[in-house]
Amino acid sequence: MQNPWSALPTATPYVLASDASLLQSFNARAASKHQFDMLLFPEPFFGSLSATVVVLNLNPGWSPDDASVHAQTEFAAMSRSSLAHELKPYPFLHLQPTGSTPGGAWWFQRVRELVGEVGFESVARGLACIQFTPYHSREYSSASPRLPSQEYSFYLVRRAMARGAEIVVMRSVNLWLSAVPELASYARLHRGTKPRAPFISPGNLKSAYQAVAERLRSAA
Numbered sequence: 001m002q003n004p005w006s007a008l009p010t011a012t013p014y015v016l017a018s019d020a021s022l023l024q025s026f027n028a029r030a031a032s033k034h035q036f037d038m039l040l041f042p043e044p045f046f047g048s049l050s051a052t053v054v055v056l057n058l059n060p061g062w063s064p065d066d067a068s069v070h071a072q073t074e075f076a077a078m079s080r081s082s083l084a085h086e087l088k089p090y091p092f093l094h095l096q097p098t099g100s101t102p103g104g105a106w107w108f109q110r111v112r113e114l115v116g117e118v119g120f121e122s123v124a125r126g127l128a129c130i131q132f133t134p135y136h137s138r139e140y141s142s143a144s145p146r147l148p149s150q151e152y153s154f155y156l157v158r159r160a161m162a163r164g165a166e167i168v169v170m171r172s173v174n175l176w177l178s179a180v181p182e183l184a185s186y187a188r189l190h191r192g193t194k195p196r197a198p199f200i201s202p203g204n205l206k207s208a209y210q211a212v213a214e215r216l217r218s219a220a
Contacts, residue, residue, distance in 0.1 A: 001155045004148075005044065005083040013038035015135070018148040023135065026145050034141035037062055040070045041079035042135050043103075044153050046093035047128025049085050052215040054160040055200065058140050058171040059133040063102035066136065075101065095124040110170075113201045118217045126216040130156050132175055140172075154179050161186055166215050168205065170198035 004016055015023055015038045027035040043060040069075050078096075081087040090096055094103040095111070097120065108115075115123050130153050133144055157180050160167055167183070168190045169176055177184050190208035192198055202209045 001152060003083075003085065004152055005042070008042070008080070008083060014041050016042075016149050019135075022145040022147055026143070030141060030143070033138040034144070036133075036135035036137050036144075037066075038135065040066050040136045041076065042083070042149075043079075043093065043131060044083075044134030044149065045128065045130045045156055046082045046087070046091065048091040048125065049128075049156075049159070050163070051091075051128035051160070051165060052126050052219040053166045053168065053212050054128045054130060054157070055168045055170050056157065056176050057129055057131050057198070058175070059131050059144075060103065060136045061106065062136045062138045065102050069101045090121075090124040092124050092127055092129070095120070095127070097124075110198065111200050113199070114213060114216070117213050122216045122219070126219045128160070130160075132172060132179070150179070158182070161188075164188065166190065166208075166212050168192065168200065168208070168212065170200075171195055 004018065007016060008014055023036055023038065040062075047054070070079070078087060078093060082091070082093040085091075087093060094101065094107040096104065111123050111127070132150070132153070133140070133147065134149060134153070157167070161182065166188050167186065170192060173191055173195075183189055188211075190205055190212070192204040193206065194204045198204065200209075200212065205212065
């Protein structure tokens with residue numbers, strides 16, 4: 001399946017043409033906390049296409065500092081490389097050894113225990129994330145539209161299943177099972193016990209945590 005994100009505009013608004021009318025219609029009627037910010041780079045996924053551990057999240061969040069971060073030339077270049085599956089040497093956009101971003105602060109907290117166990121490089125190279133919806137918002141709304149671009153993300157989930165990756169649903173398991181029904185019977189699917197605090201940690205994943213850690217360790 002062709003990656004649609006190569007067609008992302010070179011200037012704001014950063015929205016695919018196939019998604020634009022649905023997003024504009026939704027934003028026109030949605031509360032401000034649910035509106036999607038199309039001045040920020042979308043983040044439908046980040047991480048290697050061969051990642052051994054894939055986490056499924058809901059959508060990228062929003063911070064008052066995001067606008068200045070996304071306007072930086074270096075971050076913009078990294079975002080576009082990530083969208084093209086070409087970001088190296090650390091393909092997980094928000095796990096970089098230098099620099100501090102709101103997204104980086106959020107993700108470093110979520111994988112802190114994992115990094116302590118298997119090392120930063122193993123996590124930054126072996127972990128991937130796929131978002132259910134690619135655009136940023138303060139809060140996600142259950143009325144958010146189903147977008148054409150999401151089909152590529154669902155395709156990436158199926159690719160992960162085909163290569164036997166450990167898959168961890170961080171948020172909204174029912175949405176993911178509706179979009180990719182095959183996940184329900186996938187032997188390496190893991191669900192956290194604390195969806196409102198989706199840490200990749202022993203406390204959240206219980207026995208599945210060691211399977212995740214071992215896959216990252218063995219892939220290093």
